[in-house]
């Protein structure tokens with residue numbers, strides 16, 4: 001028997017495998033492929049106070065070992081989430097985490113306060129790192145003072161587990177991680193997408209309507225791993241690691257680098273049952289190495 | 302409708318010409334029910350720059366022999382490398398995906414396919430024919446190399462062909478075909494093909510107040526409604542082509 005359970009700063013995960021916001025819908029899109037209840041948890045789409053239509057098409061471009069997206073937080077807004085989506089999905093897993101975004105601090109705060117009322121949502125992931133919205137979004141996550149300010153205000157109204165999602169589009173991610181830790185974040189998740197672009201040489205036009213977008217997938221894994229390792233050396237709160245994880249081996253690398261749990265993102269598009277395979281793969285890895293508790297490998301590097 | 306992720310075995314690969322091939326695939330168990338207009342997301346192995354799955358329409362289903370057929374046009378690395386699969390190889394599919402064309406109410410129906418857009422229309426004609434309908438079918442291409450398996454289409458309806466260079470059927474664009482002089486013959490038109498062609502047909506149906514459904518081919522990442530990359534602007538906001546399409550009533554589009 002191998003223990004895969006993680007105490008993620010009070011959030012009890014049956015295993016360290018969660019899914020990344022914006023890549024797993026509301027979970028229900030995957031119910032034909034995955035036993036949702038067997039996941040450590042899942043993080044739903046980026047949710048904002050008001051409904052958003054997102055950016056114009058085209059919003060996606062395939063790149064070497066990855067993809068660019070410019071979805072721009074299309075979502076139906078917090079009312080729709082609380083009134084119709086939440087009641088429908090809450091049975092799927094005890095750790096459904098809502099990814100919260102906003103274009104100003106008041107929006108973040110109001111959204112977080114609303115989710116605080118939802119009984120079976122144990123945590124939010126504060127997205128201060130979205131590269132695909134004109135206002136706010138990533139801007140909050142790219143300077144220490146603004147990151148501190150938004151976390152401080154949200155902390156006042158949000159009483160459960162507060163995870164803060166960090167942007168890799170900064171010179172010093174460690175400083176941002178320390179800043180949000182000081183303001184009372186319970187954990188950090190990293191990384192969000194890396195800002196990138198792609199051009200169609202036939203039309204001589206950008207492939208995305210927004211010109212630039214967020215890069216995800218295996219192409220970003222070495223960068224993400226390095227950042228997780230650096231942050232893990234500098235903060236006490238636990239880390240949820242993500243960026244390009246495609247299989248159990250990748251997930252174990254992140255845990256060795258200091259992540260207590262991981263999120264699977266773009267890999268869900270290529271193999272919608274990949275999360276189940278990763279959980280099984282982590283179990284097999286531990287058994288074959290004689291590791292009886294997954295906690296023993298966290299931060300070994 | 303339940304979706305599956307399965308390895309299907311290649312039974313046959315028909316190379317039609319340098320640009321087109323047909324894959325005939327079978328599954329170890331009975332194939333799921335599939336509807337006309339639906340598609341599959343196929344994984345291309347050993348293609349270094351093909352990271353995502355490729356959406357491909359259901360070209361035909363032969364339930365008697367448990368075979369699913371795909372008609373594929375080579376346009377890039379993914380569709381090219383996939384053309385090298387051989388019988389007894391396996392390909393991984395996520396399927397069946399998307400909505401489907403609505404059922405006709407009578408025989409006053411026209412199917413219009415341009416280029417590779419003719420792919421979903423064979424199964425559509427087949428399916429309608431199984432319900433006793435006899436559609437009129439118009440397929441168009443640049444030249445005769447793009448007119449694939451006309452004998453298959455002829456089994457299920459009254460086939461008309463046109464090519465831009467006149468190498469097969471009548472010469473010209475599909476919308477220049479004489480069928481378009483007789484709007485009074487049709488209650489429903491089903492279209493799949495390049496966007497300018499679909500728009501031209503759509504415009505004609507709107508003018509003559511004919512019900513028209515088009516099948517869109519937006520770029521996709523997941524194919525199952527999770528990523529929101531494939532959206533189309535509609536009167537109801539941005540909708541996912543992979544789950545709320547690929548078939549849309551033209552009245553709902555902002556064309």
Ligand SMILES: Cc1cc2nc3c(=O)[nH]c(=O)nc-3n(C[C@H](O)[C@H](O)[C@H](O)COP(=O)(O)OP(=O)(O)OC[C@H]3O[C@@H](n4cnc5c(N)ncnc54)[C@H](O)[C@@H]3O)c2cc1C
Pocket residue numbers: 340351355356357358359372373374375376377378379380381417420421517518519520521547
């Ligand atoms: C619902 C749906 C059903 C489809 N059905 C079929 C089918 O039955 N048979 C078939 O051959 N193809 C079909 N397609 C198109 C097919 O998915 C693309 O041709 C394929 O993904 C190209 O992959 P590639 O790696 O060969 O080319 P890439 O290298 O990815 O692209 C080559 C060129 O084709 C263009 N392209 C790629 N995908 C699309 C697209 N979806 N729309 C417009 N341009 C595109 C690219 O911009 C590029 O210029 C369908 C697409 C959709 C969305």
Ligand SMILES: Cc1cc2nc3c(=O)[nH]c(=O)nc-3n(C[C@H](O)[C@H](O)[C@H](O)COP(=O)(O)O)c2cc1C
Pocket residue numbers: 020021022023045046047069071073099127130165191192193215216217218220242243244245263264265266267528529530
């Ligand atoms: C299509 C798409 C949509 C995304 N939407 C969100 C979002 O709404 N909020 C968020 O915090 N991150 C979002 N992300 C970022 C992912 O959650 C994740 O941080 C990133 O993709 C890196 O992980 P990966 O390489 O495993 O995909 C999105 C990513 C993709 C590909």
Ligand code: FES
Pocket residue numbers: 520521522523524525526527528529530531532541542543544
């Ligand atoms: S392709 Fe992902 S939502 Fe349609």
